[in-house]
Amino acid sequence: MRIATWNVNSLRSRIDRVEAFLERHDVDVLAVQETKAREDQLPLMGLQARGYDVAAHGLDQWNGVALISRVGLEDVSVGFPGQPGWGDPGVVEARALGATCGGIRIWSLYVPNGRKPDDPHYVYKLDWLSRLREASAQWLDTPTALVGDWNICPTDDDVFDVAQFKSSTHVTPPERAAFQRFLDDGWAEVTRAHAPGYTYWDYYRQRFERDRGLKIDFVLGSAGLAERVTGAFIDRDERAGQGASDHAPVVVDLTDAPR
DNA sequence: ATGGTAGAGTGTCTA
Numbered sequence: 328m329r330i331a332t333w334n335v336n337s338l339r340s341r342i343d344r345v346e347a348f349l350e351r352h353d354v355d356v357l358a359v360q361e362t363k364a365r366e367d368q369l370p371l372m373g374l375q376a377r378g379y380d381v382a383a384h385g386l387d388q389w390n391g392v393a394l395i396s397r398v399g400l401e402d403v404s405v406g407f408p409g410q411p412g413w414g415d416p417g418v419v420e421a422r423a424l425g426a427t428c429g430g431i432r433i434w435s436l437y438v439p440n441g442r443k444p445d446d447p448h449y450v451y452k453l454d455w456l457s458r459l460r461e462a463s464a465q466w467l468d469t470p471t472a473l474v475g476d477w478n479i480c481p482t483d484d485d486v487f488d489v490a491q492f493k494s495s496t497h498v499t500p501p502e503r504a505a506f507q508r509f510l511d512d513g514w515a516e517v518t519r520a521h522a523p524g525y526t527y528w529d530y531y532r533q534r535f536e537r538d539r540g541l542k543i544d545f546v547l548g549s550a551g552l553a554e555r556v557t558g559a560f561i562d563r564d565e566r567a568g569q570g571a572s573d574h575a576p577v578v579v580d581l582t583d584a585p586r
Numbered sequence: 587a588t589g590g591t592a593g594a595g596t597g598t599c600t601a
Contacts, residue, residue: 531592573591
């Protein structure tokens with residue numbers, strides 16, 4: 328089975344590229360982030376014509392997440408226990424969507440950006456990660472993948488210029504500690520060993536052409552998932568040219584479940 | 587410190 332994660336920066340403006348990507352790489356399950364579409368605005372026809380089911384949630388114009396699967400899409404849930412709303416009172420922000428696809432539990436995650444270290448949104452980011460960690464502990468003993476845009480550079484090698492980020496989010500010790508706690512719990516980041524390099528390049532200043540990017544898109548697997556990983560790659564070509572998202576897709580291959 | 591680009595949608599916000 329082949330799964331992938333991709334921050335598409337608008338599903339509607341990128342739908343042709345998404346469909347081409349699914350076909351080019353024969354992808355079974357794609358987790359997408361920043362769908363930037365209400366549920367009634369989703370471009371479903373081409374996906375369904377290619378045999379994919381879609382589950383999506385997006386309450387605002389920025390942070391929607393979705394799962395696109397041709398190997399089943401069961402037990403769909405939005406958010407996770409303890410996830411609070413942000414913005415309008417009582418509104419649960421759409422940053423996590425989970426489903427069982429082809430026998431594995433997969434979560435499409437869009438970790439809050441944080442904006443600035445002194446912004447309330449940064450506190451929200453750390454709180455959100457803490458709640459995700461608490462909720463995800465119960466999935467460690469089943470084949471589960473926490474995939475998406477983590478908006479954290481776990482090491483200095485994951486930033487094109489650490490000095491330039493010294494007063495920015497994504498590299499602060501609390502964010503890195505929050506990421507590390509998932510690994511300490513038993514989650515394994517399964518892409519890095521197979522797929523070095525960045526996954527995101529800002530649109531301006533020709534960051535992609537100069538390979539000045541960040542590695543912030545990751546796939547964390549429970550033991551039962553990690554043992555099935557046979558390879559991974561970053562589809563850098565997808566980031567090139569006109570009309571690209573600012574993120575490249577990350578693809579992971581899994582063997583069949585042991586029996 | 588600022589601004590550069592892109593996408594949502596027409597006011598600016600978010601990344």
